[in-house]
Structures are given as C-alpha cells and as structure tokens.
Amino acid sequence: MTSPNMPDPKTDVLANRDRIVEDLRDIVPGEGVVDATNQMRAFETDGLTAYRQLPLVVVLPETVAQVSRVLKYCQKYGIRVVPRGSGTSLSGGALPLEDAVLLVMSRFNKVLEIDYDNRVAVVQPGVTNLGVSNAVAERGFYYAPDPSSQIACSIGGNVAENAGGVHCLKYGLTTNNVLGLQMVTIDGEVIRLGGRHLDSEGYDILGLMTGSEGLLAVVTEITVRILQKPETARAMLVGFPSNEAAGQCVADIIGAGIIPGGIEMMDRLAIKAAEDFVQAGYPLDVEALLIVELDGPEAEVDHLIGKVEAIAGNNGATMSRVSTSEEERQTFWAGRKAAFPAVGRISPDYYCMDGTIPRKRLPEVLAGMRELSEKHELAVANVFHAGDGNLHPLILYDANNPGELERAEEFGNDILRLCVEVGGVLTGEHGVGVEKRDLMPAMFNKDDLDQQIRIKCAFDEQHLLNPGKVFPELRRCAEMGRMHISRGQLPFPDIPRF
Numbered sequence: 001m002t003s004p005n006m007p008d009p010k011t012d013v014l015a016n017r018d019r020i021v022e023d024l025r026d027i028v029p030g031e032g033v034v035d036a037t038n039q040m041r042a043f044e045t046d047g048l049t050a051y052r053q054l055p056l057v058v059v060l061p062e063t064v065a066q067v068s069r070v071l072k073y074c075q076k077y078g079i080r081v082v083p084r085g086s087g088t089s090l091s092g093g094a095l096p097l098e099d100a101v102l103l104v105m106s107r108f109n110k111v112l113e114i115d116y117d118n119r120v121a122v123v124q125p126g127v128t129n130l131g132v133s134n135a136v137a138e139r140g141f142y143y144a145p146d147p148s149s150q151i152a153c154s155i156g157g158n159v160a161e162n163a164g165g166v167h168c169l170k171y172g173l174t175t176n177n178v179l180g181l182q183m184v185t186i187d188g189e190v191i192r193l194g195g196r197h198l199d200s201e202g203y204d205i206l207g208l209m210t211g212s213e214g215l216l217a218v219v220t221e222i223t224v225r226i227l228q229k230p231e232t233a234r235a236m237l238v239g240f241p242s243n244e245a246a247g248q249c250v251a252d253i254i255g256a257g258i259i260p261g262g263i264e265m266m267d268r269l270a271i272k273a274a275e276d277f278v279q280a281g282y283p284l285d286v287e288a289l290l291i292v293e294l295d296g297p298e299a300e301v302d303h304l305i306g307k308v309e310a311i312a313g314n315n316g317a318t319m320s321r322v323s324t325s326e327e328e329r330q331t332f333w334a335g336r337k338a339a340f341p342a343v344g345r346i347s348p349d350y351y352c353m354d355g356t357i358p359r360k361r362l363p364e365v366l367a368g369m370r371e372l373s374e375k376h377e378l379a380v381a382n383v384f385h386a387g388d389g390n391l392h393p394l395i396l397y398d399a400n401n402p403g404e405l406e407r408a409e410e411f412g413n414d415i416l417r418l419c420v421e422v423g424g425v426l427t428g429e430h431g432v433g434v435e436k437r438d439l440m441p442a443m444f445n446k447d448d449l450d451q452q453i454r455i456k457c458a459f460d461e462q463h464l465l466n467p468g469k470v471f472p473e474l475r476r477c478a479e480m481g482r483m484h485i486s487r488g489q490l491p492f493p494d495i496p497r498f
C-alpha cells in the first residue's frame with residue numbers, strides 16, 4: 001500500500017519543485033537539502049511501514065534561524081511541511097506528502113546544558129531519548145519516560161507524540177517531564193514556552209504542544225526534568241493461569257495504594273516470542289506474565305515486594321521470581337523491551353495497535369479481542385502497559401497474502417472501537433497520525449473536532465504543517481468562524497477537502 005487517503009497534492013508546488021529546491025539550498029547550504037530520489041527513499045516511511053511516499057524534498061536544518069527561514073518561505077508560497085525526528089512513529093505521523101518539504105530534525109543533536117541544581121537538561125530535539133539519560137548518567141541521574149524505542153526515537157518526536165514507556169505509571173508521560181520548549185511557528189516566529197520551573201505562565205500552551213503531532217509548530221529545543229536514580233530497583237516476574245487473573249492482580253496492586261515503577265503484562269504468545277528471542281527467563285507454562293518493578297529505598301522496596309507477592313498469591317499466581325541483581329533486573333526487562341521485534345520473528349508482518357482502557361475493563365476487552373481474532377481469522381499477541389491500561393495488541397499477518405493487510409487494519413480498527421466503547425481512548429502513546437485519523441469520529445463528535453481544528457487554525461491557518469494527519473478532514477479555518485470573507489472571496493480557496 002502506498003499511502004492512505006491524503007490531501008490532493010498542490011499542482012503548482014509540484015510544478016515549481018526545481019525552483020523550491022534551489023531556494024531551500026540557499027537557506028540550508030551544504031548537505032542540508034536532499035532531492036535525489038534514491039537518497040530520499042530512506043525517508044519515505046516511518047514506523048508505520050505499510051505506507052510510504054516520497055516527499056517533495058528533504059531538508060535537514062542545523063540552526064533555529066534556518067528552521068525559521070524554511071518555515072517562513074513555505075508559508076509564503078503555500079508549501080506544506082512535515083516535521084520528522086527519527087521516523088519511528090507507529091501512527092504514520094512522519095509519513096511524507098508528495099508536495100511537502102520533509103523537515104528532518106536529526107542534525108539538532110546536541111545536549112545544550114545540564115543544570116543539576118535545577119535538575120533539568122536542555123537538549124535539542126534530535127537527541128535520542130536514551131541520549132538524554134546517558135548524558136546525565138555519570139552523576140546518577142536519568143530521564144524517566146522510556147519508550148521501548150528509546151535507543152532511536154528523538155526527544156522532539158517524544159514531545160510531539162507525548163511518548164510513554166514502562167516507567168510512566170509512576171513518573172509520568174513526556175508531558176509531565178517537559179518543563180520548557182523553544183518552537184518555531186509556520187510564520188517563522190521563534191517562541192519560548194515554560195522554563196526551568198514548574199507550572200507555566202498564562203495558558204498551558206506547553207501542555208497543548210505536547211502531543212500536537214507536528215501540527216502546530218516545530219520544536220527546536222526542550223528543557224526536560226531529570227531525576228536521581230532510585231537507591232534500589234528490583235523487578236518481579238509473576239505468572240498467572242489466565243489474563244483475567246493477571247488483570248485483576250494489577251487492579252488490586254494499584255487499589256492497595258502501591259504505585260510500582262513499572263507494571264507490564266504479556267500474554268502467552270508474546271511471552272513465548274520474547275523468551276525465544278532474548279532468553280529473559282520467562283516461564284512458558286503460564287497464560288499471562290506480569291513484570292512488576294518496585295523502586296525506592298531498599299527497606300521500602302523489600303516491604304512492597306512482600307505486599308505484591310501476597311496480592312499475586314490471592315489472585316492465583318502460579319510463579320513469582322524477584323531479581324537478585326541489577327543484571328537480572330535488566331534481563332527481565334530485556335524480554336519486554338524486545339517484545340515487538342520478537343513477534344516480528346514469528347510472523348512475516350505484524351500491526352502494532354495502541355489504545356487505552358480503564359484498567360478494570362481489561363478482562364472484557366481481552367475476551368472481545370479473542371472474538372475479533374476469530375472473526376478476522378488473524379492471531380494477536382498482547383503486550384500492555386498494564387498499570388496505565390495502555391494496550392499494545394500485535395496483530396499477526398502476512399502482507400504477501402492478498403487482503404491480509406486490509407483485514408489486519410480492520411481488526412485493529414475494531415479493537416480501537418472496543419477501547420472507546422468501554423470508556424477508553426484511541427491512543428495511549430503512539431498518537432493519531434494517519435493510522436487512527438479516520439476513527440476520530442468514533443470518539444469525538446463534530447463539535448469536539450471543530451474545537452480542536454480551531455486550535456490548529458490559531459497556529460496554522462493554511463493547514464501547512466503536517467496536513468492529512470490527526471483530523472479526518474481539513475475544514476477550512478473560515479468554516480470555524482475564524483476568518484472574515486470579503487466580497488465573496490474565500491481565503492485560501494486551495495485548501496483541499498479529502
């Protein structure tokens with residue numbers, strides 16, 4: 001499949017490509033503009049590899065001034081822009097458009113300042129998530145949100161997707177760990193939000209930017225909170241005879257007032273795939289496995305491990321093992337962190353979903369998923385951020401079998417509809433992108449969507465930043481009551497509907 005239904009390319013932009021490339025080379029000289037087809041291939045897709053599209057041109061700026069000039073230029077000539085970090089988005093957020101500049105932020109790769117007194121690091125958006133932790137590790141600090149893709153994904157992409165990870169239950173998502181931003185709007189204006197302090201002045205635009213999926217502005221600098229590593233961290237493996245029992249155990253742990261550093265769940269298929277891949281010591285005779293990490297002072301951790309073991313026993317756990325060294329703790333996590341590639345070894349293709357549900361509805365949703373698996377005749381492996389109720393069903397399919405990709409997508413859509421039906425939401429951490437765009441009406445009515453589009457219009461009236469993502473249709477800003485129409489002339493008549 002090449003591309004989902006996207007806005008029609010602007011013919012005038014396509015016709016003027018040579019001129020546009022030349023102008024962009026003036027702004028970003030050297031190797032910062034890539035227009036050869038074979039070189040652009042590296043950028044034609046992101047983590048949602050079912051879709052691919054060559055961009056108009058790839059631009060890799062190195063300075064904020066260059067970002068500002070590129071955006072100003074694009075706004076002047078009505079050229080669309082797709083921001084990109086490392087391209088690991090699983091919702092197609094960084095999927096290029098044929099008539100759009102792909103603005104790749106990977107050369108913004110410096111840690112600008114580490115301020116231990118204020119417990120913050122100031123970094124450029126192209127630094128990898130793990131790079132932030134590595135930069136502060138020698139003083140015993142780290143950056144808490146830890147997506148499984150942390151070795152590759154950029155911190156700018158994390159902000160745009162409000163990324164999460166196994167430790168976000170206790171320490172919060174990206175939005176809870178970003179204190180300040182510098183960003184450039186489509187008209188080239190450089191804006192600072194927040195700083196090194198808690199709470200922002202005025203409206204919480206910092207909160208609005210986090211999770212804005214590249215639709216509002218381009219992030220050029222980020223101030224993140226860094227935390228001191230806990231004195232002790234130990235992980236437990238706890239096995240159950242059913243997913244329902246494991247789900248109930250999670251609810252009981254949280255209900256008892258214990259907030260583990262992380263609490264993850266895997267079903268039989270995912271356990272086996274991960275164990276075969278990394279030999280993490282997972283039991284193969286259980287239906288569901290919890291990995292529960294307790295962290296803090298040693299005495300507290302010991303106490304909480306005892307409490308969790310008791311709760312697990314009450315829920316029928318058939319095995320429990322506590323890590324006895326840092327190496328063993330890392331090994332327990334290695335299986336979970338490698339779960340996606342591990343599933344990739346047992347199926348030619350898989351489709352990773354991301355939805356969130358109220359924790360207590362987990363057994364019902366798992367039962368529903370089993371029925372859907374039969375209906376669509378495709379297997380599903382389950383990996384969850386169980387503490388957050390964030391599901392990651394991995395639908396197994398083979399794209400070489402005609403119709404299987406479409407069936408996998410329909411299966412995925414049914415799972416997300418189920419999440420919404422039980423009071424959950426369409427995404428937990430991977431964003432809406434193109435993947436869930438057309439499902440937005442399952443969650444929001446027209447008024448809700450209009451309100452969100454009004455915010456988009458306040459930043460980007462011409463819908464130049466990442467169009468075709470998040471919103472199922474581009475309503476003209478004029479339709480949002482945002483613009484005045486003079487002498488019957490619609491402003492921006494070229495904004496397409498799709």
Ligand SMILES: Cc1cc2nc3c(=O)[nH]c(=O)nc-3n(C[C@H](O)[C@H](O)[C@H](O)COP(=O)(O)OP(=O)(O)OC[C@H]3O[C@@H](n4cnc5c(N)ncnc54)[C@H](O)[C@@H]3O)c2cc1C
Nearest residue numbers: 085086087088089093147148154156157160164214219429
């Ligand atoms: C194997 C695997 C495991 C994953 N596990 C997790 C996980 O545990 N948790 C999780 O949250 N995600 C996970 N992801 C998804 C992905 O890694 C995250 O969404 C990540 O935040 C994307 O970062 P990126 O730099 O790759 O962004 P990209 O994919 O390049 O872009 C993502 C979005 O951000 C926008 N964007 C990027 N940079 C900027 C910028 N500087 N300014 C404005 N907008 C920008 C883009 O336009 C796009 O909409 C996983 C992905 C893979 C492939």
